[in-house]
Amino acid sequence: MNKKVLLVHPEISRTKYNFAGVIDNEPLELEYIFALLKKEGFDPFIWDGQVEKEPFINKLHEIEPFAVYICGRTRQENFMKEYCLAAKDMNCITIVGGLHVQLNYRRFFCSYIDYVVTSFDIFNIVNILNDIEPENSICIQKNGKWTVKEAVPFDINRLPLADRSYYYEHTDRYRYLELLPCAHIRTSYSCPYKCSFCCRSKMNCGKYSARDIDNVVDEIAEINCDNIYIIDDDFLFDRKRIERFINLIRLRGIKKKFVCYGRADFIAANADLMQELKDIGVYYILTGLEAADGKRLKNYNKKTGMKTNAEAVRILNEVGINIMGMFIVDLDFTAKDFRSIYKWIKRHKVRHTAISIFTPEMSSELYEQYRGRLITDDPSHWDYLHVVAKPEKMSVRNYYMYYHILVVKLFLKGKREGIYDFLDYGYYIKSMLKNLFKFGG
Ligand code: SF4
Structure with a gap:
């Protein structure tokens, strides 16, 4: 059974108008999810567009995951959508989350996105991958119709140690x-x-x-x-x-x-x-x-x-x-x-x-x-x-x-x-x- 999950933080921009090489941030959010997925028996991979030389699309084809999770800021919205579209072409489950998504979830109601995570509760991602519908803090697409489940605060003390x-x-x-x-x-x-x-x-x-x-x-x-x-x-x-x-x-x-x-x-x-x-x-x-x-x-x-x-x-x-x-x-x-x-x-x-x-x-x-x-x-x-x-x-x-x-x-x-x-x-x-x-x- 395919248990591979690709966790993605897209590149900041495709121009040189950014702070690459001056401030490059560790993808901590993905590392928390990585740790949790490993513990739950999944096979996670991280692709961070800030540091990767291999293009996302190559990584996607090389890994052939059954699901992708993509997070980013407002400035990365276009890349997040582009990557979800590519993953959907390969029949992956597509999940988006992160700061921008949480506050602007409706912008991600697209045909090629399955789940929009609207809180810091990363246990919801595990539930989705285990085919269990989360009770809150999630938007779910079924046959083009979106269901919005109310976001609730998350206790940061529940986070695992990042891998x-x-x-x-x-x-x-x-x-x-x-x-x-x-x-x-x-x-x-x-x-x-x-x-x-x-x-x-x-x-x-x-x-x-x-x-x-x-x-x-x-x-x-x-x-x-x-x-x-x-x-x-x-x-x-x-x-x-x-x-x-x-x-x-x-x-x-x-x-x-x-x-x-x-x-x-x-x-x-x-x-x-x-x-x-x-x-x-x-x-x-x-x-x-x-x-x-x-x-x-x-x-x-x-x-x-x-x-x-x-x-x-x-x-x-x-x-x-x-x-x-x-x-x-x-x-x-x-x-x-x-x-x-x-x-x-x-x-x-x-x-x-x-x-x-x-x-x-x-x-x-x-x-x-x-x-x-x-x-x-x-x-x-x-x-x-x-x-x-x-x-x-x-x-x-x-x-x-x-x-x-x-x-x-x-x-x-x-x-x-x-x-x-x-x-x-x-x-x-x-x-x-x-x-x-x-x-x-
Ligand atoms: S709301 Fe908080 S994080 Fe934002 S600028 Fe004010 S002090 Fe800083």
């Missing part, structure tokens, strides 16, 4: 900037905050679910990698949990570098913890600073202010943790607003930055608000690098020009400060200039 065999085979690829290789770990689902531009708080049916921190540290101790990226939407949330994390890492004598997300208000209110985090190896904290003015932070329902942001940057700079400041360039930006972001970053000595173009998430109220202004409906443009809705105060072309000028200025600033020494500067400068001329300017 990282695939990761260990590709340690030359999975990285976070200069941290190569870099393994992922997840300790919670969803986010307790509700910033207006972000859909993370809607994940897991809006229920924040955190793992027992002792188990998390046990898992970290077992991972054969010196760099650990904690991919929670907001790891620095519960002070007591973080204190326990610090103590356990010390007690176990774990010596690794850590990357995690943390809000500016937590950093500013817990300055004493930041030194301790530095001491146990926290290397990057990714922080949504978002804007260079308080009015925007208020509009985004960020529940922080510019003073808090400045304080968070100051504290992390002082203790020597790299803050990765994440900013949004909004669609109502003027040329002055683009310059203000750069000035704020320079004034506050934020060395690492990531700039996203404001993108109304498909699952959000904002999407409805911006519907009339959308200039594309191609999901591959929902990558925060493309303008998807018409800017308010300038043409799309000029908007791209100012955006790319900002990106180039920040890149050159980073180059002067030596933070991107692991990159091939020539290649990046060339591609940035190319983007400047391709999109605008």
Whole structure:
């Protein structure tokens, strides 16, 4: 009996307009499913388009699975569908899941897709493969008719330990900037905050679910990698949990570098913890600073202010943790607003930055608000690098020009400060200039 299941994470894009070679993420979601399927007597395989040289279609024909499971973000929707179509041509059971699918399941009601998984409950995938109909968190297609079963929150503590065999085979690829290789770990689902531009708080049916921190540290101790990226939407949330994390890492004598997300208000209110985090190896904290003015932070329902942001940057700079400041360039930006972001970053000595173009998430109220202004409906443009809705105060072309000028200025600033020494500067400068001329300017 064929028990082969192909677990797929499609490539991010087929252009060079992405972060391949700079940030490549371990396919952790697939590794959880892989572990569970193996335990249940299936024969799983992983194909991650970020690192595979062999095209998906070749892998599909080589393995001849009886089922495929495909996950991805909004920007990968087209590839997910393309791969399901190819798998259906071979009479495979086709299942899709992941962050984008969970919040936008109706976009996947296609004739060549059989199941749409709408929660983090990976036990539902096993049920499907065992021909048992899941009771909830699933959409099922039978003869062209879809049945939607309500999604319910999943307790993250039920997850098995990820099987990282695939990761260990590709340690030359999975990285976070200069941290190569870099393994992922997840300790919670969803986010307790509700910033207006972000859909993370809607994940897991809006229920924040955190793992027992002792188990998390046990898992970290077992991972054969010196760099650990904690991919929670907001790891620095519960002070007591973080204190326990610090103590356990010390007690176990774990010596690794850590990357995690943390809000500016937590950093500013817990300055004493930041030194301790530095001491146990926290290397990057990714922080949504978002804007260079308080009015925007208020509009985004960020529940922080510019003073808090400045304080968070100051504290992390002082203790020597790299803050990765994440900013949004909004669609109502003027040329002055683009310059203000750069000035704020320079004034506050934020060395690492990531700039996203404001993108109304498909699952959000904002999407409805911006519907009339959308200039594309191609999901591959929902990558925060493309303008998807018409800017308010300038043409799309000029908007791209100012955006790319900002990106180039920040890149050159980073180059002067030596933070991107692991990159091939020539290649990046060339591609940035190319983007400047391709999109605008
Ligand atoms: S931006 Fe960060 S803090 Fe705000 S909802 Fe999203 S994940 Fe949570």
